[in-house]
Amino acid sequence: MAFAHAGTATVSKPGRAGKRIPYLLLLPGLLWLLLFFILPLINLAETSTKTPIAGGETGAYEQTFRLQNYVDAFSENSAQFSRSFIYALLSTLLALTISYPLAYAIAFKSGKYKNILLVLVIAPFFTSFLLRTIAWKQILGAEGPVISVLRSLHLIGADTSITATALAVVTGMTYNFLPFMTLPIYASLERIDPRLMEASGDLYANGLTTFRRVTFPLSMPGVVAGTLLTFIPAAGDYVNAQILGNPTTKMIGNVIDSRFFRIVDYPTAAALSFTLMAAILILVTVYIRRAGTDELV
Amino acid sequence: MANHPDAAKTGDLKLSSLTKRFADFLAVDDLDLVIPKGSFFALLGPSGCGKTTTLRMIAGLEEPTSGKIYLGDTDLTDTKSYRRPVNTVFQNYALFPHLTIFENVAFGLRRRGIKDVKEPVEKVLALVELAHLRDRKPTQLSGGQQQRIAVARAIVNRPALLLLDEPLGALDLKLRRQMQIELKWIQTEVGITFVHVTHDQEEAMTMADTIAVMNEGRIEQLGSPADLYENPKTAFVANFLGQSNFIKGTLESTSGADQFVNLQGTRIVIPAARNSSTHKSLLVGIRPEKFRIHNVGDTTTGNKLEGGIVTDISFVGVSTQYQVEMPWKQELMIFEQNDGGAPNLRKGDAVTLSWEPHFTFALDGDEDVTSGLSGADAE
Amino acid sequence: MTRWLSKNLIRIYAALAFIYLFIPVAYTMAFSFNDSGKRNLIWQGFTFKNWLNPCGAPEVCTALGNSIKIGFLATLFSTILGTMIAFALGRYSFRGRSTTNLLIFLPMATPEIVLGASLLAMFLNLGINPGFWTTVIAHVMFCISFVVVTVKARIASLDPKLEEAARDLYATEWQTFRRVTLPLVAPGIAAAALLAFSLSFDDFIITNFNSGTVNTFPKFVWVSSARGVPAQANVIGSAMFLIALAIVISAQIFSAAKARRLQKKH
Numbered sequence: 001m002a003f004a005h006a007g008t009a010t011v012s013k014p015g016r017a018g019k020r021i022p023y024l025l026l027l028p029g030l031l032w033l034l035l036f037f038i039l040p041l042i043n044l045a046e047t048s049t050k051t052p053i054a055g056g057e058t059g060a061y062e063q064t065f066r067l068q069n070y071v072d073a074f075s076e077n078s079a080q081f082s083r084s085f086i087y088a089l090l091s092t093l094l095a096l097t098i099s100y101p102l103a104y105a106i107a108f109k110s111g112k113y114k115n116i117l118l119v120l121v122i123a124p125f126f127t128s129f130l131l132r133t134i135a136w137k138q139i140l141g142a143e144g145p146v147i148s149v150l151r152s153l154h155l156i157g158a159d160t161s162i163t164a165t166a167l168a169v170v171t172g173m174t175y176n177f178l179p180f181m182t183l184p185i186y187a188s189l190e191r192i193d194p195r196l197m198e199a200s201g202d203l204y205a206n207g208l209t210t211f212r213r214v215t216f217p218l219s220m221p222g223v224v225a226g227t228l229l230t231f232i233p234a235a236g237d238y239v240n241a242q243i244l245g246n247p248t249t250k251m252i253g254n255v256i257d258s259r260f261f262r263i264v265d266y267p268t269a270a271a272l273s274f275t276l277m278a279a280i281l282i283l284v285t286v287y288i289r290r291a292g293t294d295e296l297v
Numbered sequence: 298m299a300n301h302p303d304a305a306k307t308g309d310l311k312l313s314s315l316t317k318r319f320a321d322f323l324a325v326d327d328l329d330l331v332i333p334k335g336s337f338f339a340l341l342g343p344s345g346c347g348k349t350t351t352l353r354m355i356a357g358l359e360e361p362t363s364g365k366i367y368l369g370d371t372d373l374t375d376t377k378s379y380r381r382p383v384n385t386v387f388q389n390y391a392l393f394p395h396l397t398i399f400e401n402v403a404f405g406l407r408r409r410g411i412k413d414v415k416e417p418v419e420k421v422l423a424l425v426e427l428a429h430l431r432d433r434k435p436t437q438l439s440g441g442q443q444q445r446i447a448v449a450r451a452i453v454n455r456p457a458l459l460l461l462d463e464p465l466g467a468l469d470l471k472l473r474r475q476m477q478i479e480l481k482w483i484q485t486e487v488g489i490t491f492v493h494v495t496h497d498q499e500e501a502m503t504m505a506d507t508i509a510v511m512n513e514g515r516i517e518q519l520g521s522p523a524d525l526y527e528n529p530k531t532a533f534v535a536n537f538l539g540q541s542n543f544i545k546g547t548l549e550s551t552s553g554a555d556q557f558v559n560l561q562g563t564r565i566v567i568p569a570a571r572n573s574s575t576h577k578s579l580l581v582g583i584r585p586e587k588f589r590i591h592n593v594g595d596t597t598t599g600n601k602l603e604g605g606i607v608t609d610i611s612f613v614g615v616s617t618q619y620q621v622e623m624p625w626k627q628e629l630m631i632f633e634q635n636d637g638g639a640p641n642l643r644k645g646d647a648v649t650l651s652w653e654p655h656f657t658f659a660l661d662g663d664e665d666v667t668s669g670l671s672g673a674d675a676e
Numbered sequence: 677m678t679r680w681l682s683k684n685l686i687r688i689y690a691a692l693a694f695i696y697l698f699i700p701v702a703y704t705m706a707f708s709f710n711d712s713g714k715r716n717l718i719w720q721g722f723t724f725k726n727w728l729n730p731c732g733a734p735e736v737c738t739a740l741g742n743s744i745k746i747g748f749l750a751t752l753f754s755t756i757l758g759t760m761i762a763f764a765l766g767r768y769s770f771r772g773r774s775t776t777n778l779l780i781f782l783p784m785a786t787p788e789i790v791l792g793a794s795l796l797a798m799f800l801n802l803g804i805n806p807g808f809w810t811t812v813i814a815h816v817m818f819c820i821s822f823v824v825v826t827v828k829a830r831i832a833s834l835d836p837k838l839e840e841a842a843r844d845l846y847a848t849e850w851q852t853f854r855r856v857t858l859p860l861v862a863p864g865i866a867a868a869a870l871l872a873f874s875l876s877f878d879d880f881i882i883t884n885f886n887s888g889t890v891n892t893f894p895k896f897v898w899v900s901s902a903r904g905v906p907a908q909a910n911v912i913g914s915a916m917f918l919i920a921l922a923i924v925i926s927a928q929i930f931s932a933a934k935a936r937r938l939q940k941k942h
Contacts, residue, residue, distance in 0.1 A: 001828070022768035029757035029820055030779060036817040037783055040794035047797055098693060105690035115932075119924050120694060124701050126920035128878055130897040131913040134905055135700035135707075143718055178697065228785075236787025239880060243901060253789045253881075258795055270797065273790045284785060358840050378843045391841035393857045403854075405845035454845070 011053040048270035061267060067263035079253050084251040085279070087241075088234035089199070091173040092181075097231050098174070099181035104220075105184075119253070133172055133243050137163055140244075168244035169251075173234050180233075181226040188222025189215070201216050224291045228284060235280055252276055307382070308369020309334050310355065310490065315364035317350050317514075320398050324350040326514035328364070332507075334457075337484050337491045339505035341498060343537070343671065347514040349649045351459050355492065356385045368457055379408070385460045386449035389467065390443045392435035398422075399431040405454040421453040424483065441472045450481065452487055459484075461493045465500065477503050477529055498538045499647050502526065512669070523608040528658055530573045535582050535658070536669030542588075542629045543666050545661075546581045548572075558659070561625045565600040567657040578662030587656040588631040590619055592640050597651035605629070605648045621648060701917060708910035715904030726907040728827040730915070733906035739896035740912055743877050746808070746892065750815035750876040755869045757816070758823025765824070766831035767857075784821045791818060792885030799886070806888035814886040815879065826871055830864025874920075 048069055050061035072083065104115045124132065138148050140162040150156045162168055182264030192215065200210040252272060260267035310332040317325040325347040325441045332338045340348040345416065353359035355366060357378030366373045373381055384405065392401050402421060403414040411417075422428040425445040433445055444464060451459055461480075465473045482506050484491045495501050501508050502522040510525065510533070518525055518534045529535035531541065546560040556569045560581055572579070591597055608628060609620035619631040631650065633639040642648065711721035765776065788909065795814050799806055818920035834857070840850040880894040887895065897909055 022764040022770040023774050025760040025764035025768075026770075026776060028775065029761040029824075032757055032816060033779055033783065033820060037791070038779075038800040041790075043798045043801060044790075044794040048867075076915055094707050098696075101686055101689050102693045105686045109687055109690070115928055116925075117690075119921075119928065121697070122924075123917070123921055125874065125878070126917040127701050127913045128706055128894055128897060128916070130880060130901070131704050131905070131909065132696050134897065135703040136716060138707075139699065139703055156739060159789075175696075175700075218886040232785055232815075233788060236881075237791045238789065239898075253787070256793060260796070266797060269793060273793055276787060277790050280787065281785065282712050325806070356844055358844070378840075379846045383844075385844045387837055387841055388834075389837065391835065391837040393838060393841070393856060402846070404842070408842075408846040408848075408855075410849055450845070675686055 044270045044273060047266050048274055050267045052265075052267075066267075069267050069271045070275060073268050074275055077252060077272060080250050080252045080255050081157040081275070081279070084235050084253065084276075085250070085283075087170050087249075087251060088231050088237075089175060090170045091177065091234050092169070092227050092231045094174040095181040096227060097178050099178055099226065100185055100223075102178075103182045103185035103189055107116075107186055108194075118186070119185075121179055121186075125179055129176055130239065132239060133176065136168075136172055136175065136291035137243050140168060163244055164246040164249075166245065166249050169240050169249050172240040172244045174239060176240065177230040177234060180229040184229065185219060188219040188225075192218045220291060224288065227286075232280055232284070236276060307334060308371075310458055310492070311364040311365075311367040312351070312355070315351065315354060315366065316362045317347070317354060317359065319321055323514055324339065325354070326380060327359075328514070328516065330509060330516065330519075332490060334369075334431050334490055335488055336506045337481065337493065337504055339493045339501035340494060340511055341495060341501040341508050341537070342511035343669075344511075346511040346513050347460060348496075351478045351511075352385075352462055352492065352494045354564065355458070356383055356460050357381050358385075383460060384454055384456040384458075384466045385462060386447045386451050386464045387465065390435075391445040392443055392446060392450070392555075394435050397432050397434060398427070398438070402450045402453055404450065409454070411582040414498055421449045424452075424486070425449045425479075429531045430621075440468055441476065444468065444476060444549040448483065452483070452489060455487075456489060458492060463495055464493075465495075465497075472660075473500070480504060500539070510537060512537075522618060528571065529582070530660070531659055531668070532580065532582075532664040532666060533669035535660070536667075540585055540630060541582045542585060544581045544583070544627065544629075545662065546575045546579045546600065548579055550575075550638075555654075556659075558671060560602070561623070561627075563602055565602075565657070566654050567659055568655055571655065571657055572659040574659055574661040576661055576663075580660045580662055580664050580666065581653055582658045582660060583656065585618070585630040585632040586616075586634075587652045588629070588633075589651045590621070590631050590633055590642065592642075593647050593649055595640075595649065597649060599651050600653075600657070602650045605650055607642055607644055607646045607648055610642065610644060619648075621650065624637050682773045704910050705914040705917070708907055710907050710910075711861075712907055716907045716910070717904055726911050728910045729838075730908050733908040735891055735896055736906065736908045736912065739891040739893045742808070743893040746811050746815060746883075747873045747876040749909055750814045750819055751814075751869050751873045753816045754819035754823050754872045755865065758820045758868060758872075759827050759865055761820070762824045762827035762831060766828050780821045780824050784820055784825075788818075788879075788881040789885075792882035795882070796885040806886045808887070810888050811883055811887040811890060811892070814882050815876045818882060819875055822871055822875060823868040826868035827861065827864045830861050830867075834860055875915075 046063070047061070049063065049065045049067060051061050051064045051066050053060045053067075102121075106114060106121070110117050115232045138144050142161055142163070147156075147162065196214055196218070197210055205213065236253050238251055238257055241249050241251045241254055256269050256272050256276075259265045260270065310330075312328050312330040315325055315328040315330075316323075328347075328351060328588075340351060342348045350359060354361050357373070357376060357380075361374065364374075375381075376482075391444050393404065395661060396404070399418060399422075400657060402418045406417060418431075419428060422431060425448065427442060427445055427449070430442065430446075431437060435446070437448065445465065451535050464480075465476050477500060480491070480493075493501070495502060505522060507520065508522055508525055509519045512533050518530050520528075521524070525534060526534070526538050529538065529541075532541075535541040536545075544560055546558045546565075549557045549564070551557075554569055555573055556568055557577060558565050558581060565581075567581070574580075593603070602623065604624040605621040607619055608622045611618040612635075614635075614656045615632050616632045619633070619642070621629050621631060623629060629650070707716055707719070708726055709722050709724065710716055710719055711725070712718075713721040726732070731744065761776070761780065764770065765773070792814065795810075795817070796806060799810055804810065838856055838860070839852050843849075843857045846853060878894060879892075880898060883892050884895060884898070893909075893912065897905055897913075898907060
C-alpha cells in the first residue's frame with residue numbers, strides 16, 4: 001500500500017504537547033470500546049463459570065469457577081453448533097457463487113452504468129432486513145405465489161412447503177449477506193489493472209485461463225474480506241432461523257437468545273457465547289493465515 | 298500574526314555541517330554550503346544523493362540530525378516551516394484540489410493575516426499569464442498551467458528563498474524547455490534566490506548561475522556551469538555533466554605552466570592548472586566534442602593521438618558521433634559538428650585524433666572511471 | 677446468436693441477480709398498497725389508505741421515531757469518536773498501533789449476539805435497566821469500528837504533500853487541519869456517518885438485547901411478524917427505501933454533473 005509508512009506521513013515536529021495528540025485522539029473512542037465491548041466480554045467470561053444458587057430464585061448465581069459449564073453447554077447444544085457452522089458455511093459458499101459473477105459484471109462489463117449498479121446492489125439494504133426476510137417468508141409461504149406456481153406445474157405435492165425448512169433458512173441467510181459479499185469482491189476486481197488481463201491474452205491464455213490464473217488470484221483479498229463479512233455474522237444469526245425455519249433448524253444463536261430471555265440461565269448463555277466466539281476466531285485465524293492476507297482493517 | 302515571517306530575514310543562505318540520518322541511511326553528510334542572495338542555484342545529482350533531503354531541511358519539512366541553517370544572520374534551524382520566509386514549488390505541484398486557483402495562490406497570504414489579497418494575487422497571475430483561470434479548480438488545468446500556478450502560489454509571498462523540487466519532471470520535453478526559460482525570466486524579474494533541485498544536468502546548466510553537484514550526501518564540486526563542465530575535479534562530475542573520455546596516463550615532467558604526460562606511449566602537454574591530481578598516475582579526461590578527427594597524415598595542431606580505427610559512426614543531425622578504437626584497445630568517443638570540418642569517414646578507416654591542450658583535464662589515477670555514469674552506461 | 681450470448685452471458689446473469697435482489701423489496705412495496713386488515717398476508721385489493729395513514733397501526737410510528745432518534749445520536753457519537761481514532765491511526769505514529777487496530781477489528785469479528793448479550797449482562801449486573809440510552813450506547817459501540825475503517829481509507833488516499841504545502845505556505849498545524857485536511861477528508865466522514873446511521877437504524881439483534889421496552893422499527897417488525905406485520909410497516913419500509921435511494925442517486929447525479937463541468941478545459 002502506498003501509504004503504509006504512517007511514520008513518514010506524520011507531522012514532523014511534535015512539541016511536547018504534540019507528542020500527546022494521538023493519544024488524546026484515541027482516548028475517547030478506545031475508552032468507549034473498553035467500557036462497552038471489552039468489559040462486557042470480561043463480565044461474560046466471569047458469568048460463564050457461575051452456578052445457580054441451590055434453592056435460590058431464578059437469576060441468582062454464585063461464582064464457582066465451574067469450567068464444566070463449557071463442556072455441558074457444548075455437549076447439550078452440539079447439534080445446534082454444528083448446524084450453525086454448516087448453515088453459515090453453505091450460505092457463504094452460495095453467496096460467493098452468486099456474488100462473484102455479479103461483482104465481475106459490475107467491475108468489467110458495466111461501462112458507464114457502474115455507479116448506478118453499485119447503488120442498486122446496496123439499495124435493498126434501505127428496506128429493513130426484517131421486512132425483507134418476512135417478505136421471503138410470505139413469498140415462499142403456503143399462500144404465496146411460488147408454491148402456487150410449483151403446485152400447478154405438479155412439481156411438488158400438496159403437502160410440501162418451502163418455508164420452515166433448512167433450505168429456507170440457508171437461502172434467507174444467503175440473500176441477506178449478498179451485498180456484504182459483492183462489494184468487497186467488486187472493490188478488489190476494480191483495482192486490477194486491465195492491462196494485466198491483456199498481457200495474459202497476449203501470452204496465449206484464453207478467457208477462462210486468464211480468469212483462473214490472473215483475475216481470480218488478484219481478487220483474493222476481496223474474496224477473503226467478503227467471506228469473512230458473511231460467515232461471521234451468519235454463524236451467530238438467529239433471525240433467519242426463527243422466521244424461515246422450524247424447531248429442528250435451531251441455530252446456536254436461537255439457543256443463546258432463549259437462554260437469556262426465556263429460560264433464564266446466564267452461565268450457560270455466557271459459556272455458549274464464548275464458545276461461539278472462540279470457534280469463530282479460530283476458524284477466521286486459520287482461514288486468514290491460509291489465504292495469506294495480512295491487512296484486514 | 299504569530300506566523301508572519303520577518304521581512305528582515307534576508308541574506309545569503311548558509312548551511313553549516315548539515316547532516317541528516319534516517320534509521321540506517323545517511324542521506325546528507327556534513328554539508329557546508331553558501332548560496333548567495335539573489336542567485337539561481339542548482340543542487341544537481343542522481344536520485345538518492347541527498348539533494349531533495351537538503352531542500353526539505355531548508356524548507357523546514359525535515360528536521361536535521363545535526364548542523365545549522367542560517368538565512369543572513371538568522372538561525373532558522375529550529376524554526377517551524379510555517380515561520381520561515383521560504384516557499385516551495387513541489388514536484389507534483391501539490392495544488393489544493395478543493396480550492397480555486399485564486400484561493401490556492403492567496404493561501405499563503407491569508408495565513409499570514411493579509412486582508413487585501415486581490416491585488417498581489419492578480420499581479421502574480423498576470424506574471425504567469427494565467428489570470429483568466431482564477432476561478433477554475435486545479436484538476437481543470439493542464440500540467441504546464443498547474444506548474445505555473447504552483448510557482449505563482451509560492452512567489453506571491455515574496456519569500457527570501459524559493460525552493461524548487463524537480464518541478465519540471467512531469468512535463469514533456471518541449472514544455473520543459475519553455476518552462477526553463479520562463480522560470481529563469483521570473484527569477485531575474487523578481488530577484489528572489491532560487492534553489493532548484495534536479496537530476497537533469499542539462500536543465501541545471503541552462504538555468505543556474507551556480508551548481509552544486511551532490512553525490513551520496515556530499516558536494517562533489519561547486520561552481521558555474523561552464524566551470525563544472527570544462528574543469529571537473531572528480532570523475533563523478535566529469536561523467537554526470539556531459540560525457541568524458543578517460544585515458545590512463547603518467548605525469549613525466551613539469552615545465553613552468555605546462556606539464557608533460559605520457560598518454561599510453563604518446564607525449565602530450567596539458568596546462569598544470571588543469572591537473573587536479575597530486576599523483577604521478579593520472580586519469581586524463583577529454584570531452585568528445587573537443588576531439589578533432591583526421592585522416593592519417595593530415596596536419597594537426599595541439600596534442601595528437603595516432604593509430605585509431607573507426608569502429609562505429611552515428612549521424613545525429615547536428616553532429617556525427619564516432620567510436621574510435623585506439624592501439625591500447627580503448628574505444629574513444631568523438632563528436633564532430635556537421636559543419637564540413639571533418640573528413641568523410643567510413644567504418645574501418647584509420648584516423649588520427651587531435652585536440653587543444655587547454656581542453657584537457659586530469660584527475661587522480663585511482664578515480665573510479667564509472668562514477669557518475671547512469672544505469673546501463675555504467676556496465 | 678451464440679456469439680452474442682457468450683459475450684453477454686454474464687450481463688444476463690447480472691440482470692437476473694439484480695431481479696433476485698429486488699424481489700422481496702418489490703413484494704414489500706406491493707403489499708404496502710394492500711387493502712388488508714392487521715395481517716396483510718393475502719392480497720385483498722389495491723389502496724392508498726396505508727400510505728395516507730402511515731401511523732395507523734399502533735406503535736409503528738413510536739418505533740420509527742425511536743429508531744430515528746437512536747440512529748441520530750449513535751451516528752453523532754460514533755462518527756466523532758471514530759474519526760478521531762482514524763486520524764490518530766492515519767496521521768500519527770504512536771506505540772500500541774497494532775493493539776489499537778486489533779481493538780477496532782474485534783467488534784466487527786464478534787457475532788452480534790455475543791455483543792448484545794454481553795452488554796446486556798453487564799448492564800443487568802450493574803443494576804441498569806435496558807432502555808433508550810443503553811441502546812444508544814450499544815449502537816455507538818458497534819458503529820465506531822466501521823467509522824474508523826471508512827475514514828481511515830479516505831485519509832490514506834490523501835496526498836501528504838498537500839499538508840506539507842500548507843505548512844510551507846505559513847499555515848500552522850491547526851490551520852492546515854482546518855483548511856486543507858478536513859475539507860478533503862469530509863466526504864469520507866460523510867460516508868462513515870451514513871454507514872453508521874444505516875447500521876444503527878437496521879440493527880435488530882443488539883437492539884433486541886439492550887432496549888428493554890423501548891421499541892425500534894426492526895423490533896416492531898419482529899414482534900408483529902408473529903401476528904402479521906401491518907401494511908403501515910411496509911409503507912415505512914418502502915418510504916425509507918425510496919428516500920434513501922433518492923438521496924444516493926441525486927448525490928451521484930450531482931457529482932457526475934460536477935465532474936462533467938470540471939472536464940471542460942481551455
